[in-house]
Amino acid sequence: MKKTIKRRLNQSLLASSIAVLLSSGVAMAKNDSPHDIYMNNCASCHGADHGGYLAPALNADTLKGRSPTALRTIVMAGSFDTLMPPFYGKLSDDEIRGVIKHLQETPKQPNPAWTIDDMKKSIKVYVKDESTLPAKPTFQIDEKFENLIGVAARGKYGRGEGSKAIFINSNTHQKVGEVETGTAAHIIDFNPANPRWAYVKTDTAEIFKVDLYSMKAVRSIKTGYNGPGMGVSRDGKYIMAGSFVPHNAVILDADTLEPLKTFELEGVDPDGKHVSSDSGMIIGTPYADVFAIALENAGQVWIVDYKKEGFPVTKIEKVGRHLHDAFLTHGGKKLMVASYDDSIVAAIDLEKRELIKQLPAGCVPHVGGGAAVKVDGRTLGFGTNFGDCDKMVVSVWDLDTMEVVKQVPVSGGTESPAAHANAPYVAVDIISKDRRARTIQLIDKKTLEVAKTLDVGGHAYFPEYSADGKFLYVSAGYNGDEVVVYDSHSLEKVASIPMESPAGIFSRGRVKYMTRGLSPDEMEQGK
Amino acid sequence: MRARLSLILLGGLLAAGSSQAASVYAGQSKAAAVCSQCHGIRNPSADAPFPPLAGRDAEYLKTAIKQYRDKTRVSDVMNAIAGSLTDRDIDDIVSYYSKAKP
Numbered sequence: 184m185k186k187t188i189k190r191r192l193n194q195s196l197l198a199s200s201i202a203v204l205l206s207s208g209v210a211m212a213k214n215d216s217p218h219d220i221y222m223n224n225c226a227s228c229h230g231a232d233h234g235g236y237l238a239p240a241l242n243a244d245t246l247k248g249r250s251p252t253a254l255r256t257i258v259m260a261g262s263f264d265t266l267m268p269p270f271y272g273k274l275s276d277d278e279i280r281g282v283i284k285h286l287q288e289t290p291k292q293p294n295p296a297w298t299i300d301d302m303k304k305s306i307k308v309y310v311k312d313e314s315t316l317p318a319k320p321t322f323q324i325d326e327k328f329e330n331l332i333g334v335a336a337r338g339k340y341g342r343g344e345g346s347k348a349i350f351i352n353s354n355t356h357q358k359v360g361e362v363e364t365g366t367a368a369h370i371i372d373f374n375p376a377n378p379r380w381a382y383v384k385t386d387t388a389e390i391f392k393v394d395l396y397s398m399k400a401v402r403s404i405k406t407g408y409n410g411p412g413m414g415v416s417r418d419g420k421y422i423m424a425g426s427f428v429p430h431n432a433v434i435l436d437a438d439t440l441e442p443l444k445t446f447e448l449e450g451v452d453p454d455g456k457h458v459s460s461d462s463g464m465i466i467g468t469p470y471a472d473v474f475a476i477a478l479e480n481a482g483q484v485w486i487v488d489y490k491k492e493g494f495p496v497t498k499i500e501k502v503g504r505h506l507h508d509a510f511l512t513h514g515g516k517k518l519m520v521a522s523y524d525d526s527i528v529a530a531i532d533l534e535k536r537e538l539i540k541q542l543p544a545g546c547v548p549h550v551g552g553g554a555a556v557k558v559d560g561r562t563l564g565f566g567t568n569f570g571d572c573d574k575m576v577v578s579v580w581d582l583d584t585m586e587v588v589k590q591v592p593v594s595g596g597t598e599s600p601a602a603h604a605n606a607p608y609v610a611v612d613i614i615s616k617d618r619r620a621r622t623i624q625l626i627d628k629k630t631l632e633v634a635k636t637l638d639v640g641g642h643a644y645f646p647e648y649s650a651d652g653k654f655l656y657v658s659a660g661y662n663g664d665e666v667v668v669y670d671s672h673s674l675e676k677v678a679s680i681p682m683e684s685p686a687g688i689f690s691r692g693r694v695k696y697m698t699r700g701l702s703p704d705e706m707e708q709g710k
Numbered sequence: 711m712r713a714r715l716s717l718i719l720l721g722g723l724l725a726a727g728s729s730q731a732a733s734v735y736a737g738q739s740k741a742a743a744v745c746s747q748c749h750g751i752r753n754p755s756a757d758a759p760f761p762p763l764a765g766r767d768a769e770y771l772k773t774a775i776k777q778y779r780d781k782t783r784v785s786d787v788m789n790a791i792a793g794s795l796t797d798r799d800i801d802d803i804v805s806y807y808s809k810a811k812p
Binding site for chain 2: 260263268269272273338339340343344345640641662663664665681683
């Protein structure tokens with residue numbers, strides 16, 4: 184009895200201290216206008232221009248006729264089975280009411296500017312003298328420094344203490360470092376020329392240069408307001424990054440993060456209309472000193488020669504309607520670009536700089552990082568599709584003949600395939616918003632049939648193999664709060680690494696096999 | 711030997727089937743659907759104001775949730791959410807969180 188009373192007391196003490204914390208937080212935020220509250224809590228997902236990004240657009244038009252009370256409930260309690268967190272206790276009731284009123288009155292904003300000067304001013308230096316950094320990794324890892332995996336841990340709120348890039352030794356499954364990123368880490372790229380550097384891009388388009396030997400951020404730059412596009416050149420000297428807001432892209436010096444040139448993204452779309460465009464994927468290829476960038480709305484792929492004076496651009500038009508992500512094949516000479524609106528994947532020849540062919544993909548293709556495997560002398564590419572349609576398939580193409588080999592039926596929409604030369608299965612994440620979201624499916628490379636479904640838990644997504652192909656890593660995502668590790672042959676669960684809302688998983692092995700699933704030899708062909 | 715084993719198994723099944731026994735698995739799935747948005751499936755967010763539930767005393771959790779459901783303990787959000795839970799749900803959820811490692 185005594186024990187219970189004591190516990191109750193502790194509880195009420197805890198409650199009152201939380202209450203004090205809450206009211207002080209509210210007091211501090213009191214001067215914030217609804218616009219500031221929106222920018223500081225909502226814009227990283229819903230868009231600084233109110234036009235949407237990871238989450239729906241919130242403006243006078245999209246919220247027309249919606250009940251303010253219903254919207255308030257969503258803001259307070261969060262939205263289940265999505266990334267939308269509960270703001271109860273973080274924002275006061277008055278603040279929530281204020282934001283909703285503001286949103287229902289505010290039209291979608293024009294693209295805010297973010298110029299090369301804004302970028303220059305945004306550079307932050309955390310380590311001034313890089314010679315003070317350790318000469319080799321300060322943690323246990325293999326000699327070649329390959330078995331390293333980076334996870335974009337979003338944090339429940341997509342910002343704050345929970346938002347970091349977490350690095351794991353993929354042999355021991357132990358966490359070896361973490362780098363706080365302020366807002367959610369979204370993409371992690373590794374420098375192909377110098378193993379010590381990684382680049383982490385956040386939801387709000389900051390790029391952090393990370394020293395993997397000491398697990399420290401060295402510098403950062405804000406390249407825009409949002410947009411996932413980022414690529415690193417084969418010589419490790421340049422980074423190209425592109426934004427959804429505003430519609431531009433930039434080439435950075437990979438060492439100092441100084442912006443060297445910006446590009447306004449606009450052009451004539453396949454229907455003859457001149458449009459301003461979001462930046463889709465950006466990729467550096469092992470085959471040449473070029474970056475390829477997809478212009479989402481303009482349906483064009485631009486090839487930028489970063490070794491030539493003035494960074495000249497070659498434009499390939501009429502690639503598809505609403506381009507997004509892509510992967511490389513044939514030693515990096517060919518690029519497979521997903522196009523949402525016409526449900527095709529377009530094959531681009533980077534050498535001749537022309538469109539080869541448009542291949543049927545499925546329902547709203549989202550190829551993620553892509554996957555390609557060599558089976559019985561054929562090179563097969565795997566394409567995931569994240570639309571919710573009657574027919575849910577993963578498309579398999581013969582990348583030499585550029586023909587569809589098979590459309591493998593899967594249990595739902597998919598957004599990211601993983602493959603490895605030494606692993607028997609291609610893993611795809613089922614993202615349909617019900618119990619299926621807990622699962623990933625494994626397609627047998629030889630039979631091209633689903634061989635197994637794994638119940639990972641949470642909202643499972645972004646499978647990735649370790650660099651040696653022995654282990655399959657999967658994010659249990661929001662509501663899962665862990666990364667789960669499986670043996671890639673037996674599919675037995677071997678480890679779990681807890682973290683807040685993990686999303687994308689990026690193996691450092693990616694730098695040596697160009698596209699996941701191919702052997703490192705494929706990359707050598709291109710050089 | 712085999713007979714005894716199946717008797718034990720049968721006993722286990724019966725206990726699981728009875729209305730009193732709580733299921734950790736059902737609790738986890740209910741917790742994921744109802745509680746984890748704020749309290750996390752293991753822990754709440756590092757910067758969220760919600761108390762952690764994992765590893766808490768089972769009796770305490772049960773009393774607290776039932777008080778929220780009966781509105782003898784007042785909280786707009788918790789009264790609404792706990793209001794949707796049956797006794798069975800509460801037992802399952804308590805079983806899951808009290809056994810979870812924080």
